[in-house]
Amino acid sequence: MNLFLLKRFATFIATLIGTSLVVFLVLEVLPGDPALVMLGPDANEDAVAALRDKLGLNQPAVTRYLEWIGGLVTGSFGQSYSYGVSTGELIVERLWVTVPLALMAMLMTVVIALPLGIHAASKHNKAGDVVVMGVSQLGIAIPNFWFGILLILFFAVQLGWASAGGFPGWDEGVLDGISALFLPAIALALVQAAILARFTRSAVLDVLREDFVRTARAKGLTRRAALWGHAVRNALIPVVTIMGLQFSNLLAGTVVIENVFQLPGLGRLVFQAIANRDVPVVRDAVVILAAKVVIINFVVDLLYAWIDPRLKAHDV
Amino acid sequence: MPLLEVENLTVTLATNRGPGDAVRNVAFALDRGETLGLVGESGCGKSITALALMSLLPERARIAGSIRLDGRELTTLGEDQLCGLRGDRMAMIFQEPMTSLNPVQTIGRQVAEPLILHKGMTRAAARERALDLLDRVGLPNPAARLDQFPHQLSGGQRQRVMIAMALACDPDLLIADEPTTALDVTIQGQILDLILDLVEERGMALLLISHDLGVIAETTQRMMVMYGGSVVEAGPTAEVFARMAHPYTRGLFAARPKLGPATETPLATIAGVVPELADLPPGCPFANRCPLMIPPCNDGLPPPLPMGPDHISRCIRARELVASA
Numbered sequence: 127m128n129l130f131l132l133k134r135f136a137t138f139i140a141t142l143i144g145t146s147l148v149v150f151l152v153l154e155v156l157p158g159d160p161a162l163v164m165l166g167p168d169a170n171e172d173a174v175a176a177l178r179d180k181l182g183l184n185q186p187a188v189t190r191y192l193e194w195i196g197g198l199v200t201g202s203f204g205q206s207y208s209y210g211v212s213t214g215e216l217i218v219e220r221l222w223v224t225v226p227l228a229l230m231a232m233l234m235t236v237v238i239a240l241p242l243g244i245h246a247a248s249k250h251n252k253a254g255d256v257v258v259m260g261v262s263q264l265g266i267a268i269p270n271f272w273f274g275i276l277l278i279l280f281f282a283v284q285l286g287w288a289s290a291g292g293f294p295g296w297d298e299g300v301l302d303g304i305s306a307l308f309l310p311a312i313a314l315a316l317v318q319a320a321i322l323a324r325f326t327r328s329a330v331l332d333v334l335r336e337d338f339v340r341t342a343r344a345k346g347l348t349r350r351a352a353l354w355g356h357a358v359r360n361a362l363i364p365v366v367t368i369m370g371l372q373f374s375n376l377l378a379g380t381v382v383i384e385n386v387f388q389l390p391g392l393g394r395l396v397f398q399a400i401a402n403r404d405v406p407v408v409r410d411a412v413v414i415l416a417a418k419v420v421i422i423n424f425v426v427d428l429l430y431a432w433i434d435p436r437l438k439a440h441d442v
Numbered sequence: 443m444p445l446l447e448v449e450n451l452t453v454t455l456a457t458n459r460g461p462g463d464a465v466r467n468v469a470f471a472l473d474r475g476e477t478l479g480l481v482g483e484s485g486c487g488k489s490i491t492a493l494a495l496m497s498l499l500p501e502r503a504r505i506a507g508s509i510r511l512d513g514r515e516l517t518t519l520g521e522d523q524l525c526g527l528r529g530d531r532m533a534m535i536f537q538e539p540m541t542s543l544n545p546v547q548t549i550g551r552q553v554a555e556p557l558i559l560h561k562g563m564t565r566a567a568a569r570e571r572a573l574d575l576l577d578r579v580g581l582p583n584p585a586a587r588l589d590q591f592p593h594q595l596s597g598g599q600r601q602r603v604m605i606a607m608a609l610a611c612d613p614d615l616l617i618a619d620e621p622t623t624a625l626d627v628t629i630q631g632q633i634l635d636l637i638l639d640l641v642e643e644r645g646m647a648l649l650l651i652s653h654d655l656g657v658i659a660e661t662t663q664r665m666m667v668m669y670g671g672s673v674v675e676a677g678p679t680a681e682v683f684a685r686m687a688h689p690y691t692r693g694l695f696a697a698r699p700k701l702g703p704a705t706e707t708p709l710a711t712i713a714g715v716v717p718e719l720a721d722l723p724p725g726c727p728f729a730n731r732c733p734l735m736i737p738p739c740n741d742g743l744p745p746p747l748p749m750g751p752d753h754i755s756r757c758i759r760a761r762e763l764v765a766s767a
Contacts, residue, residue: 337541343498344536345556345607346529348521355555356544434546435591 134427138420145416146198149409150191159183160207160403181207194409204406208399213410216395221414223293224384224391227307227314228376234315235322235372240365242319243326247361248353250331258323265320274313274386281309291388310387314380318372325368329361336360362433370426374419443513444471445614445647446495450507453487453494453671455719462719464490466671466743467507474614477641477648479662479679481655481694485716487671488651492617495649496534497524511615530560533608535637537620539600543592549576549603550588556610575606579636598629605636612644619651634661655698659683664752667691670717670727672743677753685764687747687755690728692763726756734759 161177162169178184182193197204203214246258282290288309296303333339334357342352381393392411399407431437453465465487472478480488493499495509497516509516511531516524536542544552553575554568563571569588576584579602592600601621608616618637622630638661641648652658658665659679666676667688675688686692693712714731723729725740732739738758746754749764757763 337536337538338544340498341536341542341604341607342544342555344496344528344534346525346527346559347555348525356547359546360544436545436593 134424138417138424141420142413142417146195146409146413147191149412150187150194153405153409154187156403158403160405163403164207194406198410198413203410206399206407207404208402209404209407213406216407217392217411217414220390220392220395222296223307223389224377224380224393226303227311227380227384227389227391228373230304230307230311231314231318231376231380232369232373234311235318236369238315238319239322240326243323243365244330244353244358244361246323246327247330247334248350250334255327258327262320262323265316266324268316270313270317271382271386273316274310274383277309277313278387291386293389307389310380310383310389313383313386314376318376322365322368322372326361326365329364330357333357333361359433363430366426366429366433370422374422377418377422378415444473445512446472446649447510448495448508449510451491451494451509452506453490453499454504454506455490455500456502457719459718459720461504463671463722464503464719465494466722468668468671468673469507470666470673470676472615472647472649474647475642475645476664477638477650477662479658479665480649480651480668481653481658481665482668483653483694483716486668488653488668489619491668492534492619492649492651495615495617496528496532498528526560529556529608529613530611531613532615532617533611533613534617534619535601535604535608535621537623539597539604539624542604543600545592548589548591549595553603553607553610556607560611571610572606575610576603578640579603579606579609580632581606597625598633601625601629601633602636605633605640609640609644613646615647615649616641617649617651620653621650622657623652623654630657637661655694667694670722671719672727672756674728674757675753675755676746677750681750681753685749685753687749687753687760687764688728688757689732689734689759689763693731726758734763 159174159178161174161181161183165174165177182190185193194204201214203212205211206213206216209216242258242262246255249255278290281288289306293306294302330353334353336357339352339357342356343349347355378393380391381397383389384391384394385397392415396408396411398404399411448471449469451465451468452463454461455464468487468491470478480491482488490499490503494503494505495516497519499505505517507517511527516527519527543549550569550572553572554563554565557563557568557571558565561568573584573588576587581587581599581602587595587599587603592603595603601624605621616637621637622633625633634657637648637650640646648662650658650661662679664677665679665682666673667682667690668674669690675682675686675691682691683695686695690712693710696710697712699709712731717723717727717730723740725742726732726735726744729735729739734757736759744756744758746756747758747760749755749760
């Protein structure tokens, strides 16, 4: 077990170093001078030069990279150019929106997709299957920002059941926070649930063709009992992989929905920071996103070992 | 009344090229304590016959004829009642021990499952009984095996687990579909001996399916040779081997590899290939590969010709064949 953790930790560090290098290099070669962006196109040259000096932009790239990494390791984050506060503070504040949003969307995805996918597989090529497949095809085809707008029009504008956008902050009460995230979570979950339902269906169908399911039926189990007792857990092994990818995706890729619903999430922060050439925010946020993805993959691996006893014997 | 009576069993499968009869007009009877062998090459309908007996055919398969277990007609029985019989009154051992056990469940749980299902045992009682069963099938260190997973066992050990599982509820009928084909030769004999011991000990009826004439000869009292979905020859095992009253039986016998120093002569084979299900001719299915074929062979499935006590052959030239040998 310790060796397993050690290996994992090494991968974690290597991934972060790789990500930081890529982010740093990309920001290096991107056109656009942060000092110029901050002071506006009409600023005089002396002021721009002074700001460049103050921001340390005149130092060699290697020095700036090492300083940045040194800061991350010792926990002293850089200052945001445009907000004037520590990037760590900014990112943590935004994570309090993005992480709960992603969790809610993932929860909805799983609750909707797994039962539908399993049901579709058990009714293979019959009415239930055809309906689930048709609806999921629609779910994949609908762009989530458009679906988000529809949700706002219907539930917020017409019915007035939910807020149309914005986020009150968790200080206003957990329920208010959840209700502000509810519609965006549905908008995000629709596509993911459609994908996961289709994937679950085909995973279950594959397992239903396995010899051990026939063995279970030969023991006298009904179709249903063989499905739930023997097929589902085996089918979960590939399904969990997809769930991990989807959750990573939700954590990093909610920028469109955050914009539609005016949510102060991490995606929106990165989006604005890129537009403003707010280099410290962009690079720290991306490294933190990468860290989250690696951590999710680690959790997925732990789930594998829990579902499939064959894996415990090997890697761990 | 025999335990198992099969009459005019025909199974039609949906294939890519239209429906085809995988099993045609198969009839036999089997009683408790009897062993019946079913032999033939891949695709001849052996496994489909077995699955038809268990009512576990693929969804789009159609079944005609009659299967009676203890006088009870199975072909018209509802799914619930069939579930009550499977694993309890009739049980099956499959060919592939590597894939026939659930990889994510412990051995103990899988062996205990039919006991909980059919005998209404508690988990603890079923576990106790599973331990006895694993011990009976000769699994080394059975107590430790209960909590192990299939991947921790060898192929032979897994097949012992399959046997324990099949025997859990003391079935009347045991169907073993190529139970030793996937195993090492040294293990094959042990597993066959174990099955025979258990059949004798519990007075079960055994239907043993194999492509291996040697296995059939050593294990069964009666045998059926199957080709193209039909039983082409059937009788007491010793009689069938002594007379071999069908050209296909002779072909199978000649094609078996023999022990001894390597010789220059290649293994004997039967020319041609097994016809596809959708292409089965209306006449004798073996006609297109048969060295003795004459025009009347194609006039319809040859009727069973009595060759001796309880011995039949579906070859119109069977008498000539036996006399010429």
